[in-house]
Amino acid sequence: MDSDWLKLNPPMNLPAPRDTLFGCMWLPRIRAKAQQYKTGKLPEIYARPFCIPPAVDGQFLAHFQLDKDAILDACDLPDADFEAWFRALPNNSDAHIAKWNEIAVNLGRPGYPMAERLPWAISEYYQHIAHLNPQTVFATLEADEGIAHS
Known part of the structure; x- marks a missing residue:
């Protein structure tokens, strides 16, 4: 992750999307x-x-x-x-x-909410992880926040 991105988007101390x-x-x-x-x-x-x-x-x-x-x-x-x-x-x-x-x-997969929004969000806010080709909103957030998910 480049330093300009981190300056604008500091690491968060939030639970992971899949945490329950x-x-x-x-x-x-x-x-x-x-x-x-x-x-x-x-x-x-x-x-x-x-x-x-x-x-x-x-x-x-x-x-x-x-x-x-x-x-x-x-x-x-x-x-x-x-x-x-x-x-x-x-x-x-x-x-x-x-x-x-x-x-x-x-969320973000075809047939689920946010399917139309995910490609736009990746192009507008998550260009730095677009090469990872995340298929869901959670995968996008996890990649953005450096959260490993198996």
Whole structure:
């Protein structure tokens, strides 16, 4: 990664996209992003698309019928209270979480959300990893952040 890229996009201390909390992918990442967003510590490259509908955050929120304010309100709860809040969401269940996990790892693939957006995002924001030809949003984020995934 070149030094100009790192100056504009400092390494993040965020959970990996595939990390889980209470069995749910992206939940630890969106929680950490919400905490940093509230304190003004989320870098602009992450703050700008935070919770917008076409981004992964927005996909997550839509799947769980949440909005930005809900995750911002809940993100600082102690773990047990955060889990209780998350598990009590209307229409949430282990099956609903499993469905999200299936969708999440496939975001950007044909037939899944973000399929049209991924090539554009790679050409606009992730040119430095385009040679890796990432096939999903998670693979793109992992390559960008130097996260190994097998």
